[in-house]
Amino acid sequence: MEARVAMAVPTEKSEVLAATKTPTTLSSDSIINVARGDPALYEPYWKKQGDRCKLVTLGDELMSYFSNAVNLCWFLMPELDRAIRELHHVVGNAEVDDRFIIVGNGSTQVFHALLYALSSSGEHVPVNVVAAAPFYSSYPEETEFLQSGLYKWAGDANCFDKDGAYIEVVTSPNNPDGSIRGTVVNREGGKSIHDLAYYWPQYTPITHKANHDVMLFTFSKATGHAGSRIGWAIVLDKTIASKMVKFVEVSSIGVSKESQLRAATILGVISNDCQNPELEEENFFKYGRHLMSDRWEKLREAVMKCNGALSLPEYPQGYCRFTGKYTDSYPAFAWLKCKEGLKCEELLKDKCKIMTRGGTSFGVEETYTRVSMLSSDAEFNLMLERLSAIKGTIHGN
Amino acid sequence: MEARVAMAVPTEKSEVLAATKTPTTLSSDSIINVARGDPALYEPYWKKQGDRCKLVTLGDELMSYFSNAVNLCWFLMPELDRAIRELHHVVGNAEVDDRFIIVGNGSTQVFHALLYALSSSGEHVPVNVVAAAPFYSSYPEETEFLQSGLYKWAGDANCFDKDGAYIEVVTSPNNPDGSIRGTVVNREGGKSIHDLAYYWPQYTPITHKANHDVMLFTFSKATGHAGSRIGWAIVLDKTIASKMVKFVEVSSIGVSKESQLRAATILGVISNDCQNPELEEENFFKYGRHLMSDRWEKLREAVMKCNGALSLPEYPQGYCRFTGKYTDSYPAFAWLKCKEGLKCEELLKDKCKIMTRGGTSFGVEETYTRVSMLSSDAEFNLMLERLSAIKGTIHGN
Numbered sequence: 018m019e020a021r022v023a024m025a026v027p028t029e030k031s032e033v034l035a036a037t038k039t040p041t042t043l044s045s046d047s048i049i050n051v052a053r054g055d056p057a058l059y060e061p062y063w064k065k066q067g068d069r070c071k072l073v074t075l076g077d078e079l080m081s082y083f084s085n086a087v088n089l090c091w092f093l094m095p096e097l098d099r100a101i102r103e104l105h106h107v108v109g110n111a112e113v114d115d116r117f118i119i120v121g122n123g124s125t126q127v128f129h130a131l132l133y134a135l136s137s138s139g140e141h142v143p144v145n146v147v148a149a150a151p152f153y154s155s156y157p158e159e160t161e162f163l164q165s166g167l168y169k170w171a172g173d174a175n176c177f178d179k180d181g182a183y184i185e186v187v188t189s190p191n192n193p194d195g196s197i198r199g200t201v202v203n204r205e206g207g208k209s210i211h212d213l214a215y216y217w218p219q220y221t222p223i224t225h226k227a228n229h230d231v232m233l234f235t236f237s238k239a240t241g242h243a244g245s246r247i248g249w250a251i252v253l254d255k256t257i258a259s260k261m262v263k264f265v266e267v268s269s270i271g272v273s274k275e276s277q278l279r280a281a282t283i284l285g286v287i288s289n290d291c292q293n294p295e296l297e298e299e300n301f302f303k304y305g306r307h308l309m310s311d312r313w314e315k316l317r318e319a320v321m322k323c324n325g326a327l328s329l330p331e332y333p334q335g336y337c338r339f340t341g342k343y344t345d346s347y348p349a350f351a352w353l354k355c356k357e358g359l360k361c362e363e364l365l366k367d368k369c370k371i372m373t374r375g376g377t378s379f380g381v382e383e384t385y386t387r388v389s390m391l392s393s394d395a396e397f398n399l400m401l402e403r404l405s406a407i408k409g410t411i412h413g414n
Numbered sequence: 415m416e417a418r419v420a421m422a423v424p425t426e427k428s429e430v431l432a433a434t435k436t437p438t439t440l441s442s443d444s445i446i447n448v449a450r451g452d453p454a455l456y457e458p459y460w461k462k463q464g465d466r467c468k469l470v471t472l473g474d475e476l477m478s479y480f481s482n483a484v485n486l487c488w489f490l491m492p493e494l495d496r497a498i499r500e501l502h503h504v505v506g507n508a509e510v511d512d513r514f515i516i517v518g519n520g521s522t523q524v525f526h527a528l529l530y531a532l533s534s535s536g537e538h539v540p541v542n543v544v545a546a547a548p549f550y551s552s553y554p555e556e557t558e559f560l561q562s563g564l565y566k567w568a569g570d571a572n573c574f575d576k577d578g579a580y581i582e583v584v585t586s587p588n589n590p591d592g593s594i595r596g597t598v599v600n601r602e603g604g605k606s607i608h609d610l611a612y613y614w615p616q617y618t619p620i621t622h623k624a625n626h627d628v629m630l631f632t633f634s635k636a637t638g639h640a641g642s643r644i645g646w647a648i649v650l651d652k653t654i655a656s657k658m659v660k661f662v663e664v665s666s667i668g669v670s671k672e673s674q675l676r677a678a679t680i681l682g683v684i685s686n687d688c689q690n691p692e693l694e695e696e697n698f699f700k701y702g703r704h705l706m707s708d709r710w711e712k713l714r715e716a717v718m719k720c721n722g723a724l725s726l727p728e729y730p731q732g733y734c735r736f737t738g739k740y741t742d743s744y745p746a747f748a749w750l751k752c753k754e755g756l757k758c759e760e761l762l763k764d765k766c767k768i769m770t771r772g773g774t775s776f777g778v779e780e781t782y783t784r785v786s787m788l789s790s791d792a793e794f795n796l797m798l799e800r801l802s803a804i805k806g807t808i809h810g811n
Contacts, residue, residue: 053479055478057477057478059477060474060477061474062474063472063473063477064472064474066474067472067473068472069473070472070473071470071472072470074468074471074676075460075461075464075465075468076460076461076463076464076466076680076683077457077459077461077463079639079642080453080456080639080640080641081452081640082450082452082634082640121666122519122643122666122669122670123666123667123668125665125666125667126519126666129665133560155664159664159665162661162664163562163563163564164562164563164564165560165561165563166560166561167560167561241477242476242477243477243479244476244477244478244481244668244672245476245671245672246519246666246667246668246669247670267522267552267555267556267559268522268523268665269519269520269523269643269666270520270522270643271643272519272643272670273641273642273644273669273672273673274642274643274673275469275641275642275672275676276671276673279471279672283473286473
């Protein structure tokens, strides 16, 4: 789940957002848009892989609605089912045995399917949906926009004091702030959705095999293939899984087979490389981890130069079962904080022409803003340059 | 829109439906499932095209969320935008100039986007959604399943007598019965969605260039590529188009780029062939029309043999601007009627092991049932055999 395109108010804002995408050719004057998390940084890796991930489709292939008529999730391609299970086995980040895999058009659709599946119990009161602030900025809108009678957004889980059924969304590592999280409400009648979009070795140590009842992953953040719109849930309970299948049926009658096959191919290449000792140094996660570590080092240096105008969270080390080492966290987003009294999103926009997503979108103060760490090299380097120079700008204000 | 998988009640029914898909190897004992409209009949045509529709995708392609950042519909690939407009120009079935193309995960998602766009006007009463019976069986469930406060299903448009805003869904040629339709309510405050999924030359004469404010099409029924989940709307009004974009953003952050490129390739091949006089006899629509005409002739023969036990609608001829001839209608579904007092779906299931979708799903009597005309040759021929023999079975009852 995530780094979804900033959600637009109807009509004009979509266009504004689209038009403010970072231009292809950057100059010292260019607007840099790191408000979204378009994962451009992985592109050079995949380019280097050449034909290894090539997919060829002929005109008469993939024509039926059905992918696997005897499977509960009849629109899930068996190739993708196998590739997802194998990758989780290899990485050790989530329990997949004896569980259902439900695929969706991005983890966004899977999230909607989960809201439906966890709330359609026949009661006539909408179930409260909560997440601890700072929470992923799209959860409120995704929950509210159709004014469903099944569920409604109830805000910060830390302040939730209503009785009755509820759904707590737990993102870990968290978007926007990279923290490792568990449920905070912990009351009877509660259900939880564990959004593990960033629980991959390039972002965080894999300290344990997650085994929640409902876990959410996305191709976009695992490998950088956002354009394919492939997300999946790992689900323990058959009734929940069946309701999710129904949701995807009624909302889109399944999921692009072309995307599913491509995801299967790419996830398969990653799994193979991780299991081949000769390719160990070149596997995708090692490469990604190296990239992210390098970027975080540079960002921390740039922030240091600001002399207290900006700050970043610190993360504890953890033992990563995938790499077999104690490793640091390198979140996909940087959660920048300004000096008290300043509005961080506004400041970066006005002084640096850097578009970010401010704290209020995530349910917290405007002193915070979220910055994507997944931009292209050119954008990232220009961003560093401007951030390093911010101190003078603020003082001159 | 259409021939969607029959919508399942949560939990067990999905599996039942999946399990009753027509088996790959048919025997005289096999269940034939023509309740859905999986368009298997076009597969041999696309197989014959060999490499002409081949699509090759490398690992580093199509990675960004964005397809065209400066377009209102930022997730629509320019290649698909062009291919859709060109095909409509070539066929002459819909006005596309000075209109927006909005793509979705199947026309099902586009239909949801339209409900949202046409109802989210800020009023606090759900807008009534109606369609003249017999109407497409999934409209009620698609409108109801999230219990939205924005819109609600209000049944048969012919009986609609409520005041205030409403949305009328008009499918033409109609699913299930193949009739040519217009709006029936025609009151102030009404909006309409024109679902033209079957307004293609293989199914019906193209008598005019449709120019409604909102028109819906789907790759599945135009060319048979149901697995790609590509649908599109042609929209006149910018505010409506923008709201639809927002819907697709919030529900799935766009549409598979792999599927979009593949659809662009295949639609492009069709357009080219239609414009090439040397290939005229081999263009997809000529081929499809020949296939459908052949099947309808055989079906009418089989029904004749039933001696009144079953009957089919008759359709008027029309002048087709695409072929330049007076042509007949060959709908994608046959709307079978039994002798009064008999339940057609039940009869075909019990006596012929043919699974169809009965009249009550479409808001009418059980004497009717809908039969897909798009099954594979093997299924279709076995179906004919069993239908031809039904007379004896009923009399022996």
